Amino acid sequence: MAEEGIRNFTVAPDDDGIRLDRWFKRHLPEASFNIVSRWARTGQLRVDGKRATPGDRIESGQQIRVPRAEPVAASAPSAPKPRREISAEEAAFAQELVIHIDPQAIVINKPPGLATQGGTKTTEHVDGLLDALQYEAESRPKLVHRLDKDTSGALLIARSARSAAFFAKAFSSRSARKLYWALVIGVPSIEDGMVELPIAKQPGTGGEKMFVDEKEGSPARTRYRVVERAGNAACWVALEPYTGRTHQLRVHMAAIGHPIVGDGKYGGKDAFLSGGISRKMHLHARRIRVDHPDGGRIDVMADPPSHFSESIAHLGFSPIMGDVEIDEVKFRDTPEGKKRAEGQAAKARRKERKGERRGRGRA
Template sequence: MRARDSQAARILGQAAPGTEIMKSNRPGRGKGQGMGRAGRAKPSSGKPSSGRPSSAKSLGAKFSGAKSSGAKRGASPHKATKRSAAQHVAPARDHLRPRIAPAPPVRDEAAAPREDQSVLLPSKVQTLAVTADEDGMRVDRFLEAHFPGLSFSHIQRIIRKGELRVNGKRADSKDRLEPGQAVRVPPLRLDAPKKSSGLSEAEEKTRDFLRDITLFEDADVLVLNKPAGLAVQGGSGTTRHVDGMLEVLRDARGQRPRLVHRLDKETSGCLLVAKTRFAASALARSFRSREARKIYWALVAGVPKPKQGRISTFLAKEEREDDSIMRIAAHGDEGASHAVTYYAVVENSGPRLAWVSLKPVTGRTHQLRAHMAHIEHPIVGDPKYFNKENWQLPGGIQQRLHLLARRIVIPHPRHGVIDATAPLPPHMLQSWNLLGLDAARFDPIEHAPEE
């Protein structure tokens, strides 16, 4: 428990003895591209109000200037004292920040040479026990992990016919497993894995590209600096995407890295990838329990007032003829989900443009883009949500989405904390230079509440 509290405390911005921090092991490039400063933050009550929630609430005093009651030593950060959204957290003190400690080495099993391990064809019923590492794993992913040569259609067929049982009962492919459960697997028509004949020239280029955009990597986790314009997953007419590229990183056992969250196609920055099924399960739990902390940078039209605040609305998907957007909805509307975002103006360039830092508490589709448009400060270059009429883009600034997934902090699946930061993409760096914005400036969003 002490190790877990230590990790959670670091994610909430609180210094804790013995915390291990794994920073990005690839240095940033260009002016002000270094690692962001660690902030101390504490959850607020974060309760959605009844009826329509407020669109943007002032946080009164600045995040960095308000007082904090602090959490009791040894107490879980999730049980911190409740308070209103107008209360804030005291600024971090440099002497309280933990020193960066190197993570214990983890053996990279994927990179280790292996003997050919042909999967035996199961000719009779098997019963597999769900381990602690597989907690929360979907039934179909469980089969895929244990039998890499099994086709997707075969997996779906045996589940649909009820041939696969969990603790003696029928299961759905999307059901999630718990440690200790018994999974009955029928005889399978399993294709033995093909022996690798080496990568093609195109695949080698893809592998080199992924290495070039890697911010952090170990045996379990990969953090990529996704470029703007590259889709994360495939779709209609999309053939080049990160998910497809990960195929070239498949290991000797047939396991390939898998996505654990998404970024919009035009959003650049930190994208977290799990290299093992154990890591995928652990990271998915961290996202579901909101232990992951994400910070985004954006260039917006106008200067938000107040300069620091909280946006709380409901969002619902609205289908259009050739596209869909997220609209502001009322509580109780069909498909509406509560969404909360903290924002802080870091610096402004006159009254027309502002550099804003954003911390999403929830993770709804297009949440940041819809929220900034809702408070009438849309993100520059947003083709879907920019709603300013007769607004001229200053000369020299590209008409591209100015949104960066700047930083991600999340418990490592095995030890310590992953803390990776992405540099400004070329088009945003160009805008920062033209407007005279200093990317090394202190980011006040560090002290925003976590909930």
């Protein structure tokens, strides 16, 4: 029988690689560092069933077991904040975004300008519309990955706790594959290349901006392929991320001298084209492919937004040229994936040896 009040959470892709104490600061700020440390000392705090410490790094898809919330002295318990009821117009808008639905999953074509989740001064977002996408399911749908606010395209949503855990693991293991379209400034000298540059949060930006950090950054790997070119001014590229770092595609393309058109954050004033090309960001999640929890695959394409389609037409590109094949290479087959697997195996061996030493001591 489960202990009363025990809470279980699944680590989201956005929290992959962070320290456990940082996860608590993000998601359960009411649990102070002292409380988390006490839970760890007494064995109440566990990750995937094993004892954990505040300094442990967590991975997407792992299960965090958290003890019951501790009462706050001299304070009446507050009722959970009710979710805002969405209007009929908002519900209709959300349902119009759906491009795939089955008993376990929904895929929407997220428009640019709509955030995936809420935050400071962000009140309109996909998460706030999920009540409209429950349909006949028993529970509210759950986000399992995200797209930047100004990035459009295919966004996968789980319809049950089982499928949410399944998809979270797929994104963590990089077996889920995504193909993006982008217009970029200039034309890379190598038309089919790989960008392998580690990424970290840029100091002083509050985590809002990333940069290439060769010493402290997390490994990041992106494949790009030139689809068509408009002379030397710009080109259309297909992008495949092998890792899931924040703003990875935007940082990588800017780092090799070809920022995404409309991405002033990473390309500055050089990220814009004249001649009637929209100043909106031209980055679109064209396709998502992932194994289905009930067998088979989800493989869905999302049409680009109007400003992207108009730019493609304006530059004389052929829309059918962008649907290149998705690379079958999985994250575990990359150098970063192998390194992570080796690290996990070494950690398991150390724990096993520690258990053997304890066993000999008792004997």
